[in-house]
Amino acid sequence: MSQVTGRANKRDAVLRESARLFAERGIEATTMRAIADACGMQAASLYHHFASKDELVAAILTRSDAHISGLYDAILDAPLEPADRLEAMIRATLDNFGHHRDAARIYYRDRAYVAESPLLTQVRDNAVAHDELWDRSIEAAIAAGRISPRFEAINLRRLLQELMWSTARLRGDAVSADDIVHVLLHGILAPEPGRGEPSHRPEL
Amino acid sequence: MSQVTGRANKRDAVLRESARLFAERGIEATTMRAIADACGMQAASLYHHFASKDELVAAILTRSDAHISGLYDAILDAPLEPADRLEAMIRATLDNFGHHRDAARIYYRDRAYVAESPLLTQVRDNAVAHDELWDRSIEAAIAAGRISPRFEAINLRRLLQELMWSTARLRGDAVSADDIVHVLLHGILAPEPGRGEPSHRPEL
DNA sequence: CTAGCAGCCTAACAATCGTTAGGCTACTGT
DNA sequence: ACAGTAGCCTAACGATTGTTAGGCTGCTAG
Numbered sequence: 001m002s003q004v005t006g007r008a009n010k011r012d013a014v015l016r017e018s019a020r021l022f023a024e025r026g027i028e029a030t031t032m033r034a035i036a037d038a039c040g041m042q043a044a045s046l047y048h049h050f051a052s053k054d055e056l057v058a059a060i061l062t063r064s065d066a067h068i069s070g071l072y073d074a075i076l077d078a079p080l081e082p083a084d085r086l087e088a089m090i091r092a093t094l095d096n097f098g099h100h101r102d103a104a105r106i107y108y109r110d111r112a113y114v115a116e117s118p119l120l121t122q123v124r125d126n127a128v129a130h131d132e133l134w135d136r137s138i139e140a141a142i143a144a145g146r147i148s149p150r151f152e153a154i155n156l157r158r159l160l161q162e163l164m165w166s167t168a169r170l171r172g173d174a175v176s177a178d179d180i181v182h183v184l185l186h187g188i189l190a191p192e193p194g195r196g197e198p199s200h201r202p203e204l
Numbered sequence: 205m206s207q208v209t210g211r212a213n214k215r216d217a218v219l220r221e222s223a224r225l226f227a228e229r230g231i232e233a234t235t236m237r238a239i240a241d242a243c244g245m246q247a248a249s250l251y252h253h254f255a256s257k258d259e260l261v262a263a264i265l266t267r268s269d270a271h272i273s274g275l276y277d278a279i280l281d282a283p284l285e286p287a288d289r290l291e292a293m294i295r296a297t298l299d300n301f302g303h304h305r306d307a308a309r310i311y312y313r314d315r316a317y318v319a320e321s322p323l324l325t326q327v328r329d330n331a332v333a334h335d336e337l338w339d340r341s342i343e344a345a346i347a348a349g350r351i352s353p354r355f356e357a358i359n360l361r362r363l364l365q366e367l368m369w370s371t372a373r374l375r376g377d378a379v380s381a382d383d384i385v386h387v388l389l390h391g392i393l394a395p396e397p398g399r400g401e402p403s404h405r406p407e408l
Numbered sequence: 409c410t411a412g413c414a415g416c417c418t419a420a421c422a423a424t425c426g427t428t429a430g431g432c433t434a435c436t437g438t
Numbered sequence: 439a440c441a442g443t444a445g446c447c448t449a450a451c452g453a454t455t456g457t458t459a460g461g462c463t464g465c466t467a468g
Contacts, residue, residue, distance in 0.1 A: 010415080025316050028233035032456060044457080045416050053456065109313060112229045150386065155378045159371065159387070166370030167363065174359045182354065183363070186390050214445080236426060248427080249446050257426065410468095417462070425454065432447070438440090 011049045013039050019060045019102035027057055027110045057106070058119035064103030065123045068096040072130055082141035089137060090164060090184060094177040097168045108165040131157065160184065215253045217243050223264045223306035231261055231314045261310070262323035268307030269327045272300040276334055286345035293341060294368060294388060298381040301372045312369040335361065364388065 017038040021030040032053060036043040050056040071092035080088060097104050107114055107123075114120055134157045141147050147156070167180050221242040225234040236257060240247040254260040275296035284292060301308050311318055311327075318324055342364075343357045351360070371384050 026230045026232060026314065028230060029314075029317075031454080033454090041415095042417060044418080044459095047457070048415055110230065110233075113233075148386070150383060158374060159379050159384070162370040162373055163367050163387070166366040169366055170362060175363050179354060180363070182352070183367070184387070235424080237424090245445090246447060248429095248448080251427070252445055410466105412465105412467085414465085415463090417460100419459085419461105421456105421458070423455075423457105426452100428451070429449085430447100431449105433445090435444085436442080438442105 010039070010041075014046060014049055014056070015060060015063075016102075018056055019106065022057065022060070023102040023105035023109070027053075027106065027113050054117055054119050057113070058117065058123075060103050061107055061114070061120060061123050064096060064100035064107070065126055067099055068092065068130070069126050071095065072133060076133060082137065082144045083146040085137045086141050086146075087181060087185060089134065090160070090181055091177060093164050094167070094180055098172065098177070101168055101172060104165065104168040108168060134161070214243070214245075218250060218253055218260070219264060219267075220306075222260055223310065226261065226264070227306040227309035227313070231257075231310065231317050258321055258323050261317070262321065262327075264307050265311055265318070265324060265327050268300060268304035268311070269330055271303055272296065272334070273330050275299060276337060280337060286341065286348045287350040289341045290345050290350075291385060291389060293338065294364075294385055295381060297368050298371070298384055302376065302381070305372055305376060308369065308372040312372060338365070 014035065018030070018035045021035060021038060031043075032046055033043040035056075036046055039046075046056070050059065072089070075085060075088050075092060078085075078088070114123070135153060138147070138157055138160075139153045142149075142151075142153055151159075163184060164180070167175065218239065222234070222239045225239060225242060235247075236250055237247040239260075240250055243250075250260070254263065276293070279289060279292050279296060282289075282292070318327070338361045339357060342351070342361055345351050346353075346355075346357055355363075367388060368384070371379065
């Protein structure tokens with residue numbers, strides 16, 4: 001049981017390289033031979049680790065899904081103000097990008113594939129539950145008057161998701177999660193009368 | 205002599221249907237046969253209108269590129285305050301989504317393809333010029349103190365572009381351009397004293 | 409020591425890809 | 439009236455796709 005070095009590492013390498021290629025070029029545009037080349041092996045050898053291309057994709061997305069699901073569960077149990085819960089969910093999503101950036105990009109990019117793959121029913125079911133959590137959180141924040149009245153709940157969820165997911169395409173060190181949260185929140189939170197922004201004094 | 209409606213319209217139908225499929229499934233994941241099916245014709249018949257799949261993609265992206273380039277040229281010639289210029293550029297980008305939503309999604313999604321296609325050198329050159337305009341506009345707005353000091357110019361351009369482009373994936377009637385501008389601007393503009401909601405009116 | 413199997417290889421499969429060849433039909437200009 | 443051709447068709451091409459078959463090598467459990 002100690003000879004794990006050359007064993008599980010190769011499988012991880014396949015996962016990592018294929019995720020990178022899927023994210024950059026698309027699932028269907030990335031051939032098994034291209035993945036094998038990136039891993040320094042032959043295409044047929046990939047099938048020693050994964051039964052099919054679909055299963056390889058499923059392994060990438062399932063791992064990321066487990067991570068974000070855990071984060072959402074913790075938020076679900078926490079007693080948070082509506083606006084704080086919303087910020088926590090944004091930060092959880094961005095944290096997932098930090099750990100599974102390529103998986104997030106694949107999920108975001110190849111949505112039609114994700115919607116049709118028979119191996120991703122669990123991921124899709126979780127996504128539905130996550131969407132409902134988003135909807136409830138946004139509606140609560142709206143009810144609490146923390147969101148600009150120009151937005152409707154359902155459209156705002158989709159807009160927020162698109163905006164968040166798009167940042168997974170940025171290089172990890174380019175823009176911090178704090179910066180992204182700052183952009184998103186100060187656009188959707190209703191301005192509080194009599195209170196300026198906590199961090200910076202306005203200057204002109 | 206336009207008594208037959210299905211004549212010259214067929215080429216446009218191919219452009220429209222293929223753009224829709226490319227945007228939803230990806231260029232390489234969309235086969236010529238799938239495009240032909242969507243147009244009610246045979247795959248080989250597509251080659252009567254376009255010499256190759258690459259040329260079909262190029263026709264879609266070039267048409268969109270011409271539109272956005274025209275909008276940018278008008279902004280370039282207009283005497284605008286830095287923040288107003290930035291808002292005008294955001295609105296121009298969103299306006300392009302309204303007219304060429306699928307093309308924008310293709311350009312945004314299949315970036316690796318766009319970067320390599322020999323038929324898209326003009327589109328790529330224009331994109332470089334547009335990026336430089338974005339950089340200059342952002343730097344000017346920063347110099348004028350209109351942007352939160354937490355952002356660096358180069359990273360902010362990329363962030364803004366990702367955020368804008370991602371909204372092309374939304375249904376056209378879901379979120380208005382005004383709403384998107386509101387989200388973006390109030391996250392990046394430094395708060396102005398004594399004003400609740402800044403409402404700029406840039407003219408083109 | 410040796411049987412077994414993990415891990416990789418080469419070679420090849422059927423299916424599908426973008427594309428081409430060639431033919432039919434109906435309209436057009438003269 | 440008739441040649442030309444736009445617009446579509448069927449059939450097929452070679453290349454590439456995901457995948458399978460079968461074999462070699464070296465480590466490991468008993």
